[in-house]
Amino acid sequence: xxxxxxxxxxxxxxxxxxxxxxxxxxxxxxxxxxxxxxxxxxxxxxxxxxxxxxxxxxxxxxxxxxxxxxxxxxxxxxxxxxxxxxxxxxxxxxxxxxxxxxxxxxxxxxxxxxxxxxxxxxxxxxxxxxxxxxxxxxxxxxxxxxxxxxxxxxxxxxxxxxxxxxxxxxxxxxxxxxxxxxxxxxxxxxxxxxxxxxxxxxxxxxxxxxxxxxxxxxxxxxxxxxxxxxxxxxxxxxxxx
Ligand code: F6R
Numbered sequence: 001x002x003x004x005x006x007x008x009x010x011x012x013x014x015x016x017x018x019x020x021x022x023x024x025x026x027x028x029x030x031x032x033x034x035x036x037x038x039x040x041x042x043x044x045x046x047x048x049x050x051x052x053x054x055x056x057x058x059x060x061x062x063x064x065x066x067x068x069x070x071x072x073x074x075x076x077x078x079x080x081x082x083x084x085x086x087x088x089x090x091x092x093x094x095x096x097x098x099x100x101x102x103x104x105x106x107x108x109x110x111x112x113x114x115x116x117x118x119x120x121x122x123x124x125x126x127x128x129x130x131x132x133x134x135x136x137x138x139x140x141x142x143x144x145x146x147x148x149x150x151x152x153x154x155x156x157x158x159x160x161x162x163x164x165x166x167x168x169x170x171x172x173x174x175x176x177x178x179x180x181x182x183x184x185x186x187x188x189x190x191x192x193x194x195x196x197x198x199x200x201x202x203x204x205x206x207x208x209x210x211x212x213x214x215x216x217x218x219x220x221x222x223x224x225x226x227x228x229x230x231x232x233x234x235x236x237x238x239x240x241x
Contacts, residue, residue: 012197031126036080039197051092063099064101073105079104102182128191128194134164137209139220140187141155141161157177193228195230203237209223
């Protein structure tokens with residue numbers, strides 16, 4: 001795992017943007033794997049800027065997001081669809097039908113999971129996957145204990161994850177208890193992975209990732225077995241690692 005140490009959040013976002021831009025410009029039909037949360041917001045702003053300056057087009061790009069809450073409609077301000085639309089999709093020229101998130105509503109969520117996997121492989125798999133990391137080492141919504149062999153599936157969210165995400169909701173009671181997430185194996189199928197980490201509160205997670213053993217009790221640890229992973233982290237998150 002290559003580690004890129006940067007000064008701050010802005011630099012992390014710029015580095016990540018450069019990696020994605022490279023894929024978007026060089027691939028005929030680039031496939032991006034995207035994440036939500038606080039960490040990639042700066043990256044999305046950078047991408048929007050590049051598009052607005054006429055340096056980038058997303059017309060041939062397909063995206064697959066990592067996850068979605070179960071039970072939230074697309075137009076719910078807390079759904080990840082809404083987040084992606086507001087923070088990226090509505091500002092760029094990506095065709096709507098090329099921007100994919102698993103649907104968290106419907107009668108047959110198992111089928112949603114299978115169809116999502118199929119769609120990713122039909123697109124030729126993800127060229128570059130953006131990841132954040134949870135305080136407990138989760139990637140996507142793959143909480144500790146998730147099998148490394150997992151594909152897109154429905155999960156019960158950890159209480160710690162619900163608490164961490166409660167900041168976006170009126171109260172913790174409104175945070176869904178379930179989500180759909182790409183599995184760990186689905187993520188590992190990406191050709192390249194960019195893990196973004198910023199801020200002191202992620203310091204312990206980064207130290208455990210870099211120095212700890214590979215174990216299902218710390219999902220992100222599997223990334224060390226991927227041949228093409230870049231960890232872009234700022235000083236605050238890296239500490240003395
Ligand atoms: C979001 C996701 C999560 C976040 C992680 C970090 O799609 O899959 O794994 O990347 O919870 O969240 P932030 O960036 O808010 O610290």
